[in-house]
Amino acid sequence: MCGIVGITGIADVSFSIYYALYALQHRGQESAGIATFDTTSLCKHKGNGLVSEVFNGINLSSLEGTIGIGHVRYPTTGENRPENIQPFLFEFRNHSIAIAHNGNLVNYQDIRTYFEDKGQIFWSTSDTEIISKVITEEIRCGGSMDDAIRQCMHLLKGSYSVVIMIDGDLYAFRDPYGIRPLCFGRTTDGGFIVASESVAIDALGATLERDVCPGEMICVTKDGFRSRRFTDAEHKAHCIFEYIYFSRADSYVDGTLVYDVRRRIGGLISEEAPVEADAVCTVPDSGTAYAVGYSERSGIPYVECLIKNRYMGRTFIMPTQELREIAVRIKLNPISDHLRGKSIVLVDDSIVRGTTSRRIITIMRQAGAKEIHMRIGSPMITAPCYLGVDMPTRNELIGSRCGVEDVRNRITATTLHYISLDALVRSIGKPVSDLCTGCLTGKYPIEIRGEECESRPVDFVESDFQTSLFPVE
Ligand code: AMP
Numbered sequence: 424m425c426g427i428v429g430i431t432g433i434a435d436v437s438f439s440i441y442y443a444l445y446a447l448q449h450r451g452q453e454s455a456g457i458a459t460f461d462t463t464s465l466c467k468h469k470g471n472g473l474v475s476e477v478f479n480g481i482n483l484s485s486l487e488g489t490i491g492i493g494h495v496r497y498p499t500t501g502e503n504r505p506e507n508i509q510p511f512l513f514e515f516r517n518h519s520i521a522i523a524h525n526g527n528l529v530n531y532q533d534i535r536t537y538f539e540d541k542g543q544i545f546w547s548t549s550d551t552e553i554i555s556k557v558i559t560e561e562i563r564c565g566g567s568m569d570d571a572i573r574q575c576m577h578l579l580k581g582s583y584s585v586v587i588m589i590d591g592d593l594y595a596f597r598d599p600y601g602i603r604p605l606c607f608g609r610t611t612d613g614g615f616i617v618a619s620e621s622v623a624i625d626a627l628g629a630t631l632e633r634d635v636c637p638g639e640m641i642c643v644t645k646d647g648f649r650s651r652r653f654t655d656a657e658h659k660a661h662c663i664f665e666y667i668y669f670s671r672a673d674s675y676v677d678g679t680l681v682y683d684v685r686r687r688i689g690g691l692i693s694e695e696a697p698v699e700a701d702a703v704c705t706v707p708d709s710g711t712a713y714a715v716g717y718s719e720r721s722g723i724p725y726v727e728c729l730i731k732n733r734y735m736g737r738t739f740i741m742p743t744q745e746l747r748e749i750a751v752r753i754k755l756n757p758i759s760d761h762l763r764g765k766s767i768v769l770v771d772d773s774i775v776r777g778t779t780s781r782r783i784i785t786i787m788r789q790a791g792a793k794e795i796h797m798r799i800g801s802p803m804i805t806a807p808c809y810l811g812v813d814m815p816t817r818n819e820l821i822g823s824r825c826g827v828e829d830v831r832n833r834i835t836a837t838t839l840h841y842i843s844l845d846a847l848v849r850s851i852g853k854p855v856s857d858l859c860t861g862c863l864t865g866k867y868p869i870e871i872r873g874e875e876c877e878s879r880p881v882d883f884v885e886s887d888f889q890t891s892l893f894p895v896e
Contacts, residue, residue, distance in 0.1 A: 689716020
């Protein structure tokens with residue numbers, strides 16, 4: 424997972440990008456970077472850490488220009504090394520280009536080998552670099568940026584939401600299935616912003632126009648806004664995990680407010696697995712909207728029993744199991760007075776390895792809880808993600824190795840219920856055939872070696888470009 428943003432037509436654009444990256448921080452904490460174009464050359468600053476750390480003491484005014492792009496990285500392909508920090512910047516045939524990508528390309532190695540066989544060198548281990556190779560190859564052959572992006576859609580397999588700055592122009596495009604989110608909006612002073620999530624648009628006080636459609640390219644040049652559709656797949660494959668966990672609850676993803684999806688899920692879990700209890704408690708913050716929904720539907724009061732230390736990063740990114748366990752203890756403090764002698768419905772978004780739930784249930788029991796009925800906003804996660812979410816291997820996924828009763832036993836819950844896939848899909852409000860459910864079903868929308876694929880053919884359409892902000896039909 425990663426967060427990307429591109430902004431154009433705003434004075435001191437680096438400040439706006441900086442704020443937008445803050446809004447997207449939940450999408451990646453490993454590194455952050457900004458690139459701008461000052462009408463003659465590229466300016467950049469990037470580094471390892473949170474946005475606040477990377478830009479601490481940096482004079483943002485030195486990143487000059489009215490156009491720029493930014494990135495926060497959560498590693499999927501490629502190790503944590505300086506060369507992999509985005510945006511990637513390069514010069515090619517008098518063009519100054521910067522690129523930022525969210526997603527994961529499953530044919531990365533094949534395309535890399537193709538270019539290496541032609542004598543090209545690579546300086547990173549990130550799959551994003553092959554997008555830059557496809558673009559420069561097309562330009563080398565005399566193609567336009569439109570041609571280059573069309574070519575990307577033909578060649579790249581996997582998930583990609585991409586922003587590209589080339590000289591003073593901003594381009595953005597999304598893979599034919601729309602796996603990762605991407606949307607755009609207008610700022611009050613006539614500027615334009617494209618970002619992974621609408622919260623980045625909100626952060627600037629800008630207005631969300633719409634999502635970039637799957638298979639669509641949009642661009643803003645000196646001639647204004649343009650959009651073009653290169654593919655029109657009958658079935659999309661929006662990542663279901665964006666709704667479950669990854670996107671911020673206050674984001675609109677593909678037209679749907681994530682908070683309301685989670686609240687509906689909470690309501691449906693209470694219908695699927697009712698229980699008599701004294702209180703409904705969230706695992707903050709990931710379980711909150713779900714817990715609110717459960718409480719509303721069941722009539723059981725919503726009571727906070729765990730308080731989160733807001734100054735800790737995500738425990739998931741700790742490198743070892745032991746460190747992750749310590750981190751959970753520091754991160755959440757139980758309120759004993761709310762727990763002592765009580766039966767609690769504990770609601771969270773997902774169980775991945777099972778470590779978090781077990782630790783939380785242990786500290787709640789130590790604080791006096793009598794019963795803990797665990798309710799989970801996703802079905803069992805049984806398979807890895809190859810399309811951009813950092814999911815462990817099957818071996819590490821508790822849902823891949825154990826049945827529900829075994830998981831309940833291991834996390835020491837009194838009862839355990841995962842929402843059904845059917846109820847989850849109803850809560851999202853899109854047909855299941857437009858969602859990627861790979862991590863839940865082990866069936867992927869794209870061919871992945873050794874995995875089962877649900878084929879979803881892509882039609883290549885060559886729409887004329889249009890200048891209205893509305894999607895091409
Ligand atoms: P665990 O079961 O200990 O692996 O942790 C599961 C918790 O981590 C979930 O409740 C989520 O809040 C969070 N989580 C789930 N998937 C991810 C992910 N891919 N990256 C970071 N955190 C995640």
